[in-house]
Amino acid sequence: MPPxxxxxxxxxxxxxMPVVPVAVDSGRFWGRNLPHGSGTVHFLVGEAIPAGLKxxxxxxxxxxxxxxxxxAPQPSA
Known part of the structure; x- marks a missing residue:
């Protein structure tokens, strides 16, 4: 759990403003500078976290x- x-x-x-967490799995297809594969990138959007928290x-x-x-389970293509 990095800070x-x-x-x-x-x-x-x-x-x-609220924070909406989003996970992206594009790292499976990208190396340091160039893509190293092809496929579908998935975006998973979480529930909004309200503003004003400590x-x-x-x-x-x-x-x-x-x-x-x-x-979360990945959607199937």
């Missing part, structure tokens, strides 16, 4: 949402 970037909490506080709570909820999205 979120420092700017995340600042933007969350200043903008006062930093430790928003970070915990974002990490939980990311983990839930990564464990």
């Amino acid at each position: 979120l970037q420092a700017g995340f909490a600042g933007l969350y506080k200043v903008l006062g 930093r430790d709570e928003i970070e915990a909820r974002v990490h939980a949402a990311i983990n839930a999205l990564e464990l």
